[in-house]
Amino acid sequence: ETGVTQTPRHLVMGMTNKKSLKCEQHLGHNAMYWYKQSAKKPLELMFVYSLEERVENNSVPSRFSPECPNSSHLFLHLHTLQPEDSALYLCASSQEPDRLSYNEQFFGPGTRLTVL
Amino acid sequence: GDSVTQMEGPVTLSEEAFLTINCTYTATGYPSLFWYVQYPGEGLQLLLKATKADDKGSNKGFEATYRKETTSFHLEKGSVQVSDSAVYFCALSDRGGGGADGLTFGKGTHLIIQP
Numbered sequence: 570e571t572g573v574t575q576t577p578r579h580l581v582m583g584m585t586n587k588k589s590l591k592c593e594q595h596l597g598h599n600a601m602y603w604y605k606q607s608a609k610k611p612l613e614l615m616f617v618y619s620l621e622e623r624v625e626n627n628s629v630p631s632r633f634s635p636e637c638p639n640s641s642h643l644f645l646h647l648h649t650l651q652p653e654d655s656a657l658y659l660c661a662s663s664q665e666p667d668r669l670s671y672n673e674q675f676f677g678p679g680t681r682l683t684v685l
Numbered sequence: 686g687d688s689v690t691q692m693e694g695p696v697t698l699s700e701e702a703f704l705t706i707n708c709t710y711t712a713t714g715y716p717s718l719f720w721y722v723q724y725p726g727e728g729l730q731l732l733l734k735a736t737k738a739d740d741k742g743s744n745k746g747f748e749a750t751y752r753k754e755t756t757s758f759h760l761e762k763g764s765v766q767v768s769d770s771a772v773y774f775c776a777l778s779d780r781g782g783g784g785a786d787g788l789t790f791g792k793g794t795h796l797i798i799q800p
Contacts, residue, residue, distance in 0.1 A: 573728075602787060611689070612729075612774070614787030625787065659728055672717060672778035672786060676728040 572596040573677035575660050581683045582650065590645040590680045592660030600665045601643040602674065603635060606657040618643060619665050650684045657681050687712045691775045691791035698765055699799055706760040706794045708749075708775035716777040718742075718751055718758040719788065723772045732760075732773070770798045 572595045582588050594601065603615040617625035618637040632654075634646040643660055661674040691708045698704060710716065717736045721729040733742030738753035749760045758775060775791040 575728075604787070609792070611792045612788075612790040617787055627787070661729075672788065673719070673731060673734060674788060676721075676730070678726075678728040 573660060573662055573675050575658075575677035575680050577680060578678065579681045579683075581685065582647070583685050584650060584652070586650075587646070587648040589647065590658055590660075590682075592643040592645075592677055594641055594643075594660075594662035594675070594677075596662055596664075596675060598662040598664045598675070599640050600663045601637060601640075602661040602663075603643065603645055604659040604661065606659055606679070612659070615645075647682075650682075652684050655682055655684045687716070687777060687779050687789040689775050689777055689789055689791035691773075692794055693792055695795040695797050697797045697799065700767055701764045702798075704760070704762040704765045704769075704796070706773055706775075706796070708758045708760065708791060710756050710758065710775070710777050710789075712756075712777055712779045712789075714779045716779040718749070719776045719778070720747070720749055720758070720760050721774040721776060721790075723774065723793070725771070729774060765796075765798050767798045767800055770796055772796070 574593050576591045600619045602617050605613045614627050615629045616635045621637050632649050636644040657679040659679045660677040663674045688711045719734045720732040722732045723729050733744040735742040735751035741750045747762045749758050772793045772795050774793045776788040
């Protein structure tokens with residue numbers, strides 16, 4: 570059982586649509602992440618939020634727009650996507666580690682996105 | 686930059702066979718190492734972890750030892766079950782001093798256990 574939920578679980582959209590992915594964590598963590606999982610490729614880090622501020626943006630196209638309104642919620646707004654953006658989008662959370670701890674991340678089940 | 690290399694598979698074994706999935710890494714700092722497992726239709730679950738050299742992580746019969754000299758973190762299990770069929774990911778975190786950071790993942794190894 571995971572303390573990170575994602576909705577919707579499946580999404581099909583056209584290239585001109587606008588949609589949003591939602592992630593919610595119930596673990597009291599203060600850092601949240603978006604990853605993209607494509608077939609035959611390693612998981613790709615997209616965005617990192619720590620204490621509700623974006624701390625990393627891994628050269629992600631502007632058609633992906635993240636939003637973190639509070640430490641429990643993370644959104645990924647999608648617009649004008651391309652078919653190659655079809656993938657599993659995974660959200661994760663962690664407690665921001667200090668110098669002596671490690672970065673254990675807890676993942677949600679993902680949203681399977683298909684862009685037509 | 687950091688990287689993780691693991692055998693991609695698929696790896697097909699019979700039930701009760703011995704399992705080894707190799708993982709090697711490259712990191713500039715002194716990373717923490719993880720194995721995650723992904724069952725069909727689900728997200729990633731942490732299987733085990735190790736944070737310093739010679740640490741052994743273990744869980745559900747799986748083990749992996751952090752080998753700094755060979756930069757490796759191979760996953761092993763003495764007797765696999767059909768329910769172990771999944772994709773296994775080796776990952777590292779190389780934060781070096783605190784702060785949130787993404788994990789660096791290998792491509793994943795698809796494990797298939799046949800009855």
